[in-house]
Amino acid sequence: YIMWLSSYLARHARDVTDFVRGLLPPVMVMGLLFGLIMLQPDLGTSLTLAGTGVLMLFAAGARLTHLAGLGVLGAAGVFVLARIDEERWSRITTFLNPWADPTDSGYQIIQALLAFGSGGLFGVGLGESRQKYFYLPERHTDMIYAVLGEELGFIGAALVLLLFFAFAWRGYRIAIQAPDRFSSLMAAGVTSLITLQAALNIAVVTASIPSTGIPLPFLSYGGTSLVITLSGVGILLGVSRFCRN
Template identity: 50%
Template sequence: MAKKVKKKACDFILLLTTLLLVFIGIIMVFSSSWPEGIRMNDGYYFLRKQIISALVGFVGMLFFMNFDYRFIYRLSKLIYLFSIISGLLIFTPLGVVKKGARRWINLGFATFMPSDIIKLGSIIFLAAFLSKRKDTIREFKKTTIPTIMIIGLSCGLIYLQKDLGTTVTLGATLVSIFFVAGMKISHLILMAIGAIVGLVLAIFTGDNEYRIRRIVAFLDPFADKADSGWQAVQSLYALGSGGLFGLGLGKSRQKFFYIPEPYNDFIFAIIGEELGFLGTLTVILLFMIIIWRGIRIALNTEDLFGCLLATGIVSLITVQTLIHIAVVTSTIPTTGIPLPLISYGGTSLVLYMSAIGILLNISRHVKVDGS
């Protein structure tokens, strides 16, 4: 591991930007979930849960901000094992089926999605695994094959939960870690071909008619806007009606049961409708600041594990944000992907804030210009 570096203050810009996004998320979750809350006879239901999750996430962020990330290196195998076990719990009586998919674990006192735990656990483990093999990183048998097996196991567990969007997100994130570690381009091309073949098979084979319908709807959502193209069309209506300045906070029309779960997979559309182009631009700029600070932290980290871990966290946020915005703007076929730090969801918010905490801790051990 790298020599000991005197710790300093964390990256304040990264911390402030994260808290701003979480605050925006709480406000927008409250606004977009109000109609659903009223239908449940409690308009503040989603707001309360999001605030509690944000507080827990803040504690997690503070903890990992002060927990030396180099100890995470030593615990990487245990963390990954825990994440895999949490994913396997889906197939036990603790697994809960919602909307035709088994993606939740019910512990009685709390419900969580193991896919979020698998994402962070996989990033930590792969970063530690590759940092131990920096001298053989370009060897197919010693490093590339084991890496493909790790990616396959992690993504496979999520795919079995019928969550193709998250599978693609995690796969792209883990490959980006391997790429930064120094993999051969020929191996990258081979993995890309394998991923494309796997994606095509996932869409067009088996009992996946709904995925094919999403592809067809993506090509022309207005051709069947009352059925398969409904979500994409309503999302575009929301963004279009927002204009430059938006209809005003709380004044969205599409959240009144036109867009399914507007506080989660389509929250960016509600931001566009209520806060307009300027509101969406502000959110995008805040994410760009997080990505920029994360990249600088990764580039200035002295040890390989810290670099790869920071790369993985930033890549995960980047890929998931891009997919969410692409879905909402009908740039890619519809898939259920929450917007990091903003969308409703306790497990996601706590895990992302904790991941940012790890990134902040890495920043305390490196010199980053302007921080």
């Protein structure tokens, strides 16, 4: 989707401010992919895809009023999708008060917060996490950041967060300095995809947003995720070779 959208927006640069001729086709494709992923169902990946698309449209010069309208419609759609599904709605109510059901729906996020609390400032030591021994569910995928926070403490967790900020800054800088529109949008799309995944994962683990299953790029277990992420980094490096500065 990132490659196609970059090509489309590069070829229709003059139409990007026109909703019907410029934005409607990519939004329709985005909606189709969103729906297919939701059939799994996987709301987290669907939101990542939609967010990446919107950021690419912004980078291409789409009008803020159009994007704001899409944002309002998207937020309403997500609310409806969450409200009609009992499991998704329970995640929202659990987010508001995980201690209301500490042995079932709130168990995972409470254990994640206990991991951060146990880590303190400097952590319990690399590889010395206690929460990963059958206390914290999905500790090797969705909740890997909590284990990292326990083992390396606030200092280590903050350092990882700063590294993702540095990745986003460098990625968008490459997009700004890219030699052509297609390369610029590709760099912006790849950077947005990886950064949004990291932001969603860390927000979920720190109980900042309702729970949704998203891996942490570069750190979560999963060969496919790592291959795709590193392929995106390869694209960024390829674009950076031809940057103007």
